[in-house]
Amino acid sequence: MDFIVFLNKNLKQPLYFQLYSYIKKEIEAGSLVAGVKMPPIRQLAIHLRVSKTTIETAYQQLVAEGYLESRAKSGIWVSPQEEIGLATQSIKHEDDFSVVNEATVRYNFEYGDIAVESFPIKKWKRSINEALSTGRADLLLYGERQGSLALREELAKYLNQSRGISCSPGQIVITAGTQPAISTLCQLLSLSGQRVAFENPGYDGVRTVFANLGCSLSPVTLEEDGINIGELENTGANLVYVTPAHQFPLGMVLSIQKRKKLLQWAESGERFIIEDDYDSEFRYSSQPIPPLKAMDYDDKVIYLGTFSKAFMPGARLSYIILPQQLSSLFKTKLANYNQSSPPLIQNGLELFMKQGDFERHIRKMRKVYQQKHRMLTASINLYMGNRIEMIGQKAGLHLLINVDNRDFMDLKERGLQQEVLIHSPEKFWINRGDCPKSLVMLGFGGLTEMEIREGIERLGKAWF
Template structure:
């Protein structure tokens, strides 16, 4: 009647439960059919009575069978037409995660080098918080993020980026995507169109489009988004990366910044300033933020720990104008901060002990070596083939080729076959145009010693 497998990882009582349930659902055991007694079934299957009793108790709890005092167990009267048969076994799944595709030369612009992550210091901060605050396991974080973390972020932004705000204006989140989704919900009743840089970062246009906003691409001129083109558009919100335009690397001139601020101050318009990699500037001082030029203006400032620390922590922040921070607290007062409390407190310790500033200095030196080697190698190997755009900051640069690539998708695939990953430049255009003479090269994730070989490979593919 039943066949149990002692070598199967599934417990015997569960095997018996599943087989009886299958016979009930398939109708092989009709309603009110009397099951063998626990003693008889345990003897027949040569298993303990407790094993049979466990299976029967679970079947009773789920309603497949019922018991009568001194009579035994019987099949319940079920509407079998509504039940799904389980005769077809589920295929066994490989529970081990599949490794992401690996490339010898990964030129993706968002890759970091694991060598620069301060694993020992971070582990110590995390462990110390774990030991000193065991009660954190029974607490929720402040909805806006831990007060201590917001104070440290405020202090850091004021000194390094010229951002002027109070901790009450800072929201701690798990990524730029969540920042933008929150902003979209805050403004959707008064705004319906968002202007984006073209070419520009794909995430904001995807987020706002998916939430019902109309997207207006504004072309990037010789140095930044064109404020005059923005004025002639129908958009009342603009998303920009003024300190290091993504992907071209331009820095918005002060004159254009002031025009943009003036645009936002009239008609209830709004600027979303993404300062995604401001820490990584290799020439001169970091560029001051747009928000710092007009702290009381309609500017949302957002930054992240992902570009210089670790994207795996899912830790970022945004600074809302005072009026929008008040609206945030009204609308999201019952929400919880998505960043784990222990992660936040570990970052508080990391910053207060001075490790954050030390880490930034180390990171700048580390990636500047890669940046400089990339420039030097390109100048040697591709001197007559391309011009470099956007050098001097961040984790990527752009090559403007003298000769056009006939088929960008084919070129990217050919590079992949040689162990080289490229992100198509066309992916940055919001209007679907195809790019034929630009390559985006990230260098953050490529080991220093592999950069010359990677550039050599690209040079050969461009022949």
């Protein structure tokens, strides 16, 4: 095939990125269709008068993103593409309400974005269409109060296989996100006016729900191996919210010693632990960490899970696993509450899971995010070196960096001059002033590997 592409060596963009962008655009436009063989690396390098490394780097990125595929002893070919009708740009939202001209931002290290370019839209559309084709009238109504029984059955099987959690479908409650799950628990446990212990720093979205519903928050500091158990015992709280597998936002894992002590704390009275296992699927340096719920022989752990990171936040699907005693209480105390998540989406997900598409998607996304994570850490090491400290880099879709003796607002302004938007983690501290001013939070889920490398390179130049 002939390549009519002009690589401009005078542009700031590297040549490999120009080539990568050109091929990607041609595939998305339908000019390069599935089954077309790409020119050999050596041949294309000679044709474009660039190094083989330039071609290899562009091809490797396109293979990683699924635009091309490498076949043994056959070469590089254009892959079949999903019919993606989604905008691949992230939706920007500033936490501190500061004004940012989005037109000047090319690289947004926003936490919470996902790799929409890798979403299996065709398979998801098939599941939704299959759900609609049944003609079931209940899909157009309010749905079962605890959520679709068929979905809860699939979830119980999945959690047993993937997380080692043994539970019945009757213990699972489907919700429209983690915050509605917390709201449900506040009402179920009559928490208004009660003391709730909370990791500090911790997820502000959950903390806000507790506060708005009248709970008295008791912040508990973190140590290198997780929440300070001694402090927790002194709070007088009978409920604690924790993220033990990957503490949010600092990233440490709750040690096995502290897991046992935390369970002992709950067992010593009428106490419960809320375990938010928000991104357990994505761990890069070891196997996934077993949840507290898998060690919960006295049934004291309320387990929260979500499809926002592993699947898509737009589905608005999360779930609670209730201890048996609270499951019975739910059926009486909240019996008149309607289900908050649409039955059609629930049924579509149940079919998606039953057909094996969800587990295949998880396996694919582990590879996608691991490659992005490697690119991020490698780029930080290359362009920033020992001038920063990485924090919480072993799992999840974000990490923190400590740019010693620097102020976040200065770092942010310098980044914006290079078209890069960074974010502060200060909102996760109960007292924002307690957050070190030199901390930067880098989310990478919604960026391509090339964008990650380019963005970090620009930050390195702007900061040092």
